[in-house]
Amino acid sequence: MKGAARPHVSAPAPRGRGIKTPRQLMSEAIALSSRGLKNGRGGPFGAVVAKDGKIVGRGHNRVLADHDPTAHAEVVALRDAGRRLKRFHLDGCILYTSCEPCPMCLAAAYWARVDAIVFANARADAAAIGFGDAFLYDELKRPPRLRAMPMRRLLAKEAKAAFRAWAAWDRKTHYGPKA
Amino acid sequence: MKGAARPHVSAPAPRGRGIKTPRQLMSEAIALSSRGLKNGRGGPFGAVVAKDGKIVGRGHNRVLADHDPTAHAEVVALRDAGRRLKRFHLDGCILYTSCEPCPMCLAAAYWARVDAIVFANARADAAAIGFGDAFLYDELKRPPRLRAMPMRRLLAKEAKAAFRAWAAWDRKTHYGPKA
Numbered sequence: 001m002k003g004a005a006r007p008h009v010s011a012p013a014p015r016g017r018g019i020k021t022p023r024q025l026m027s028e029a030i031a032l033s034s035r036g037l038k039n040g041r042g043g044p045f046g047a048v049v050a051k052d053g054k055i056v057g058r059g060h061n062r063v064l065a066d067h068d069p070t071a072h073a074e075v076v077a078l079r080d081a082g083r084r085l086k087r088f089h090l091d092g093c094i095l096y097t098s099c100e101p102c103p104m105c106l107a108a109a110y111w112a113r114v115d116a117i118v119f120a121n122a123r124a125d126a127a128a129i130g131f132g133d134a135f136l137y138d139e140l141k142r143p144p145r146l147r148a149m150p151m152r153r154l155l156a157k158e159a160k161a162a163f164r165a166w167a168a169w170d171r172k173t174h175y176g177p178k179a
Numbered sequence: 180m181k182g183a184a185r186p187h188v189s190a191p192a193p194r195g196r197g198i199k200t201p202r203q204l205m206s207e208a209i210a211l212s213s214r215g216l217k218n219g220r221g222g223p224f225g226a227v228v229a230k231d232g233k234i235v236g237r238g239h240n241r242v243l244a245d246h247d248p249t250a251h252a253e254v255v256a257l258r259d260a261g262r263r264l265k266r267f268h269l270d271g272c273i274l275y276t277s278c279e280p281c282p283m284c285l286a287a288a289y290w291a292r293v294d295a296i297v298f299a300n301a302r303a304d305a306a307a308i309g310f311g312d313a314f315l316y317d318e319l320k321r322p323p324r325l326r327a328m329p330m331r332r333l334l335a336k337e338a339k340a341a342f343r344a345w346a347a348w349d350r351k352t353h354y355g356p357k358a
Binding site: 018022023026027030033034037038042043044045052061063064066068069070071072075078079081082083085086087088089090092096098099100102103104106107108109110111112114115116117118119120121122125128129130131132135136137139140141144148149150151152153154156158159160162163164165166167169173174175176177178 | 213216221224246249253264266269277283290294296307309310315316319322323329332334337341342345356
């Protein structure tokens with residue numbers, strides 16, 4: 001996909017009953033970003049997941065209200081879409097988010113296999129109001145020994161059994177990013 | 180912390196009733212990795228969050244069972260710990276995971292402010308049984324225009340209002356990684 005046409009982002013939106021344009025979908029994500037903030041549930045971030053111009057998942061940041069450090073708008077919206085569509089791969093869906101995703105949310109979008117991400121505010125805007133997204137992008141680029149987060153390895157041999165069982169299991173369901 | 184002593188990882192475990200050693204905590208994470216796999220709930224991954232040697236959160240991968248692309252063991256365990264401790268910052272906690280975290284889970288650990296991460300299997304082991312963690316680490320290093328995930332910007336101006344409201348709000352609760 002690198003350098004090639006990006007049909008899912010640039011194609012015109014489908015038309016019809018209940019079908020929203022990309023601008024309408026983003027407006028909904030932005031509305032969610034204000035709603036969560038006003039209710040004190042979390043930071044000023046909202047997101048929707050859309051399939052064929054229809055909203056199939058929505059969320060705003062709920063970190064504070066839910067005591068959930070992972071409850072970023074994008075994660076909440078992806079989880080909502082998976083639950084509603086009853087699938088863990090969201091092929092054919094687009095993630096609209098009121099701000100460029102942090103590394104957690106970007107990686108979540110890959111695991112979810114959404115076709116594309118559309119965002120409004122950028123990571124520099126988030127940094128300007130005190131959010132650590134840019135710091136995290138820098139950290140993730142570093143080799144583990146140079147990160148601020150201490151990491152060490154333990155019981156490597158003992159952990160192999162579950163991996164071997166997965167590798168040997170014929171009828172397993174694969175999941176993961178399109179590589 | 181870079182290059183300095185890493186007290187939370189290298190300090191001896193606390194001793195006392197119900198207090199587990201790091202090896203016991205990792206054994207529990209490894210046991211969870213097998214349990215989730217046997218029940219067909221997801222991939223072969225388990226994690227626990229520990230505070231002062233006591234387990235305060237636990238999880239195994241539930242991507243398949245919950246139709247939740249974000250339900251990696253670490254995310255499930257961090258959410259569980261936040262819910263149980265009723266806080267969104269897990270300072271003083273250590274994340275034990277049966278495999279080196281993917282970028283989503285690593286970033287989640289930063290947002291959660293855990294003191295350290297202890298892991299058993301490494302990302303190369305995960306790659307060997309078909310998981311895309313190494314691919315994701317490469318993708319996140321790239322500038323957005325060179326990623327496999329198409330991204331574009333829309334309604335940047337309209338999204339600013341919520342950010343301005345957050346910046347102007349005196350009594351907000353800050354959250355995020357220790358930068």
